[in-house]
Amino acid sequence: xxxxxxxxxxxxxxxxxxxxxxxxxxxxxxxxxxxxxxxxxxxxxxxxxxxxxxxxxxxxxxxxxxxxxxxxxxxxxxxxxxxxxxxxxxxxxxxxxxxxxxxxxxxxxxxxxxxxxxxxxxxxxxxxxxxxxxxx
Numbered sequence: 001x002x003x004x005x006x007x008x009x010x011x012x013x014x015x016x017x018x019x020x021x022x023x024x025x026x027x028x029x030x031x032x033x034x035x036x037x038x039x040x041x042x043x044x045x046x047x048x049x050x051x052x053x054x055x056x057x058x059x060x061x062x063x064x065x066x067x068x069x070x071x072x073x074x075x076x077x078x079x080x081x082x083x084x085x086x087x088x089x090x091x092x093x094x095x096x097x098x099x100x101x102x103x104x105x106x107x108x109x110x111x112x113x114x115x116x117x118x119x120x121x122x123x124x125x126x127x128x129x130x131x132x133x134x135x136x
Contacts, residue, residue, distance in 0.1 A: 016102045023094055027113050030087040031120050037080035038124050045073025045131055074131055081124035088117030 047069050095110030104110070
């Protein structure tokens with residue numbers, strides 16, 4: 001009977017560890033999606049520059065970006081930054097709650113993943129600054 005209880009406790013610990021690792025994978029998926037949104041937003045913002053350079057336009061014509069593409073691009077990059085910040089905060093809160101109940105898995109501290117989410121957010125903010133600076 002004692003062996004059965006020990007195996008059940010071990011199974012519970014392994015299940016909790018898998019749950020934590022699944023949360024790490026979910027964070028990385030959200031961060032990947034946030035990065036994709038940021039890059040896609042930048043591409044949409046700069047798409048009007050490509051359109052203005054099509055053949056048939058006078059070579060000395062002034063290049064003006066389209067307001068709709070600029071605002072859509074800024075919105076997508078902003079949404080990517082927001083997504084990165086929120087998922088990083090949610091992961092830290094989950095990791096702290098997990099740490100109160102269980103021992104963290106080996107080499108799976110919550111701070112590296114959170115730092116990566118923060119770095120992606122800083123990248124997005126820098127991208128927003130560049131986009132605002134060069135918007136005509």
